[in-house]
Amino acid sequence: MPVVFITDALIFLLLFMVCLFIWYTLKHEYLRIPWRQVGKNSLAMSAAVVLLFYIAVGLLDTIHFHPRLNNIDQKEIKYSTDILSLLDVLTEKLRSRVERTYSAPFATHAYAKEAIDLPEGRQIRDYPRLYYGGSHLQYPGKEIAQDILGKTITGMVMGIITWLFISMVIIIILSRIRRCSMTTEFKLIIRRQHLIPWHVILITLGCILISGVTLAYLSSYYHVLGTDKVGQDVLYQSLKSVRTGLLIGTLTTLVMLPFALAMGIMAGYFSGWVDDIIQYIYTTLNSIPGVLLIAAAILMLEVYMTNHAADFTSIEQRADMRLLFLCMILGIMSWTGLCRLLRGETLKLREIDYVQAAQAFGVNHVTIMTRHVLPNVMHIVMISIVLDFSGLVLVEAVLAYISIGVDPSMISWGNMINSARLEMAREPIVWWSLGAAFIFMLGLVLAANLFADAVRDAFDPRIRTIPAG
Amino acid sequence: MINYILRRIAYALPILIGINIITFVLFFVVNTPDDMARMQLGQKRVTQEAIDKWKRERGYDMPVLWNSQAKGMKKITDSIFFQNSIKLFVFDFGQSDNGRDISNDISQRMWPSLAITVPALILGLIAYITFALTLAFFRASYIDVWGVVICVIMMSISGMFYIIGGQFIIGKLFNLVPISGYDSGVNAIKFVTLPVIVGLIGGIGSSTRWYRTIFLEEMGKDFVRTARAKGLSEKVVLYRHVLRNGLIPILTGVVVVLPMLFIGSLVTESFFAVPGLGSYTIDAINSQDFAIVRSMVYLGSVLYIIGLILTDISYTIADPRIRLE
Numbered sequence: 124m125p126v127v128f129i130t131d132a133l134i135f136l137l138l139f140m141v142c143l144f145i146w147y148t149l150k151h152e153y154l155r156i157p158w159r160q161v162g163k164n165s166l167a168m169s170a171a172v173v174l175l176f177y178i179a180v181g182l183l184d185t186i187h188f189h190p191r192l193n194n195i196d197q198k199e200i201k202y203s204t205d206i207l208s209l210l211d212v213l214t215e216k217l218r219s220r221v222e223r224t225y226s227a228p229f230a231t232h233a234y235a236k237e238a239i240d241l242p243e244g245r246q247i248r249d250y251p252r253l254y255y256g257g258s259h260l261q262y263p264g265k266e267i268a269q270d271i272l273g274k275t276i277t278g279m280v281m282g283i284i285t286w287l288f289i290s291m292v293i294i295i296i297l298s299r300i301r302r303c304s305m306t307t308e309f310k311l312i313i314r315r316q317h318l319i320p321w322h323v324i325l326i327t328l329g330c331i332l333i334s335g336v337t338l339a340y341l342s343s344y345y346h347v348l349g350t351d352k353v354g355q356d357v358l359y360q361s362l363k364s365v366r367t368g369l370l371i372g373t374l375t376t377l378v379m380l381p382f383a384l385a386m387g388i389m390a391g392y393f394s395g396w397v398d399d400i401i402q403y404i405y406t407t408l409n410s411i412p413g414v415l416l417i418a419a420a421i422l423m424l425e426v427y428m429t430n431h432a433a434d435f436t437s438i439e440q441r442a443d444m445r446l447l448f449l450c451m452i453l454g455i456m457s458w459t460g461l462c463r464l465l466r467g468e469t470l471k472l473r474e475i476d477y478v479q480a481a482q483a484f485g486v487n488h489v490t491i492m493t494r495h496v497l498p499n500v501m502h503i504v505m506i507s508i509v510l511d512f513s514g515l516v517l518v519e520a521v522l523a524y525i526s527i528g529v530d531p532s533m534i535s536w537g538n539m540i541n542s543a544r545l546e547m548a549r550e551p552i553v554w555w556s557l558g559a560a561f562i563f564m565l566g567l568v569l570a571a572n573l574f575a576d577a578v579r580d581a582f583d584p585r586i587r588t589i590p591a592g
Numbered sequence: 593m594i595n596y597i598l599r600r601i602a603y604a605l606p607i608l609i610g611i612n613i614i615t616f617v618l619f620f621v622v623n624t625p626d627d628m629a630r631m632q633l634g635q636k637r638v639t640q641e642a643i644d645k646w647k648r649e650r651g652y653d654m655p656v657l658w659n660s661q662a663k664g665m666k667k668i669t670d671s672i673f674f675q676n677s678i679k680l681f682v683f684d685f686g687q688s689d690n691g692r693d694i695s696n697d698i699s700q701r702m703w704p705s706l707a708i709t710v711p712a713l714i715l716g717l718i719a720y721i722t723f724a725l726t727l728a729f730f731r732a733s734y735i736d737v738w739g740v741v742i743c744v745i746m747m748s749i750s751g752m753f754y755i756i757g758g759q760f761i762i763g764k765l766f767n768l769v770p771i772s773g774y775d776s777g778v779n780a781i782k783f784v785t786l787p788v789i790v791g792l793i794g795g796i797g798s799s800t801r802w803y804r805t806i807f808l809e810e811m812g813k814d815f816v817r818t819a820r821a822k823g824l825s826e827k828v829v830l831y832r833h834v835l836r837n838g839l840i841p842i843l844t845g846v847v848v849v850l851p852m853l854f855i856g857s858l859v860t861e862s863f864f865a866v867p868g869l870g871s872y873t874i875d876a877i878n879s880q881d882f883a884i885v886r887s888m889v890y891l892g893s894v895l896y897i898i899g900l901i902l903t904d905i906s907y908t909i910a911d912p913r914i915r916l917e
Contacts, residue, residue: 407610410900412892414858418877419618419885430627513748520750521859525874540752544863547760561753569748576744 124202126187128443130370134185137377157581165320167577169327173570176331177365184210184366206439214359216343220255222354228555229271229345231257256346278337286332290325349555357556360534361563367535368567371519372512379454387462388492391469405459413456420452421527442530461507468500502582509575513568536560604897611893619886628882685887694887704774705856705868707784712791724803729830746797755863758790772865787864807838840910847906851895
């Protein structure tokens with residue numbers, strides 16, 4: 124039985140808007156030019172492939188439902204009260220194989236010594252075997268290195284096969300589009316004669332697929348990234364965090380965009396008292412230090428939630444509301460920058476001939492603003508959306524640390540880092556949680572930054588040069 | 593000049609009022625003092641008497657805006673709005689929810705904050721400008737390209753990792769400085785070093801890249817071409833023309849953060865257990881001390897507005913083409 128959280132619904136709305144945007148772009152040549160320039164940038168395309176994988180994981184984690192209970196006795200179908208996502212089902216093994224507490228990556232024994240009962244009745248203190256990690260091994264001390272090596276090679280072979288298959292599909296599709304044979308298409312890619320650097324895309328795809336499939340294969344035998352304090356697999360947590368990170372980065376923009384657009388364009392277009400009021404609003408909001416405003420707002424939300432505990436039926440729903448609220452607060456703070464830019468641009472556009480002409484013809488203000496001004500400020504919107512994204516993902520980690528971020532029950536990189544603070548003081552140190560959060564975050568933010576740079580270069584009219592021919 | 597500054601301050605007043613109203617609405621209207629009391633005293637089984645007592649001790653038992661039972665001016669002054677919000681205008685922060693004097697706390701705790709933020713800012717500026725100028729000097733070479741790549745990678749790492757990494761490598765592995773804590777006087781140096789270094793490294797990525805674009809923009813301008821055409825060496829062009837003109841946007845950009853140095857950095861201070869205003873705020877957030885959070889929101893906003901005014905003034909000083917009108 125499907126469950127749709129509010130954030131899920133907003134994500135689908137966002138997805139729909141993105142599709143609409145893509146369809147609109149494809150129809151208009153002047154919009155396709157800058158995107159084509161982004162497409163030529165090999166670094167950006169490689170980043171785009173990485174981003175696509177993150178988005179895929181995030182979307183899989185967005186489809187929630189109550190799983191069906193396997194109850195043979197009863198006729199009617201019963202649903203569990205748990206809420207799972209598609210990602211949870213795909214990573215069933217990771218999710219369900221919970222150890223007792225910390226264990227290092229690829230460990231077969233627990234991190235801390237415990238009292239173990241020997242068969243003859245004595246007790247010794249030793250590292251107990253893990254329930255699941257490396258449980259297929261008879262003598263872990265001797266076999267483990269060989270086993271990991273063997274499984275890695277098997278995993279990599281599987282990854283390479285997957286990669287080759289997907290590359291084939293891509294090449295076939297490309298050759299169909301260009302109406303040439305597959306071999307010529309292949310040669311074109313190898314010789315780098317495409318406008319779009321397909322060889323880079325395929326190599327990136329290969330790197331991700333091979334490492335991904337290897338990880339997936341290994342993770343069904345070991346805890347590849349170790350387990351955390353309550354014994355949950357860190358790889359699973361890292362994957363679940365992707366959705367939180369993406370949500371913060373995108374929903375914030377979605378929430379603030381209508382305000383920023385309407386306010387910015389109105390301020391620039393009407394000037395006079397409308398401009399004064401809007402400027403006053405955003406200067407005031409901008410003056411409040413961001414972290415403090417978030418802290419104040421989240422504190423108030425906590426008070427509200429504890430006093431209205433009955434309104435929230437499940438922990439998930441509570442966490443979801445808090446996430447949405449956080450996005451809204453972040454949105455309130457981040458719309459001011461965009462609004463100011465839009466106002467400035469609209470001030471310039473207002474004096475341009477076609478707007479003046481439209482005014483002289485008596486076209487009403489709303490039409491002028493939507494038909495003539497809006498399309499001409501879209502590049503600013505585009506640039507600021509992509510530039511903001513990576514910053515917002517990073518902010519989430521900081522907020523979680525000050526305990527004003529997402530709900531503590533929600534898996535996020537911020538919460539992972541936050542809990543890892545105490546783990547660093549342990550002896551031997553528990554570095555894997557932190558390391559996993561680091562790598563997964565770096566991957567997303569770096570890809571987003573590189574992609575954003577390319578988009579900015581392509582859309583910024585000051586830098587933009589339309590290629591001859 | 594004085595006329596201009598006065599007018600700027602007059603413009604700032606409505607903004608301060610706006611902030612005051614926002615914080616008031618956030619803290620007293622969205623959730624009533626009753627809700628806050630219940631939150632503080634424990635969730636469910638709280639008697640009304642306990643709530644009333646909590647409210648009376650903190651002066652939250654007055655009407656929100658208008659006290660009809662009082663006489664004369666007291667009708668206005670004996671209200672939550674006047675006691676808690678209007679008084680902020682004269683920097684009377686009152687008492688925190690656990691009874692400490694907030695103004696006193698602030699005046700004591702701003703010094704540790706400054707001990708970290710000021711050296712970090714100065715050393716940071718020197719370091720970032722040096723890096724950026726180097727990259728600009730070697731523009732479009734491999735040094736520049738790789739420099740930018742490293743900057744982007746460093747930008748993509750969350751600040752938390754720099755702090756944790758710094759604590760681990762410098763503090764734990766090499767045992768050079770204490771991991772966290774603070775001491776008064778000269779002894780503070782060994783506690784301050786690590787936060788300053790970490791802050792410095794954390795800012796390299798974005799700042800260097802930003803300054804590099806500023807310098808490159810200056811390099812494309814006519815006066816630089818003229819200087820080169822005159823036959824000046826690249827070094828002279830760089831130091832005398834590019835650096836000096838590039839410093840205008842950089843320094844005026846710094847001015848806006850100057851007042852905010854008092855507040856310190858929330859995350860850094862709390863990680864390194866520095867008793868500054870940042871950790872003060874975090875402690876208040878964690879113990880849900882609404883009075884302190886409210887005061888800090890207001891203080892931060894005031895400092896930001898001061899920073900904006902200073903920026904406008906510094907523009908006119910740094911760039912004689914700008915006239916005060």
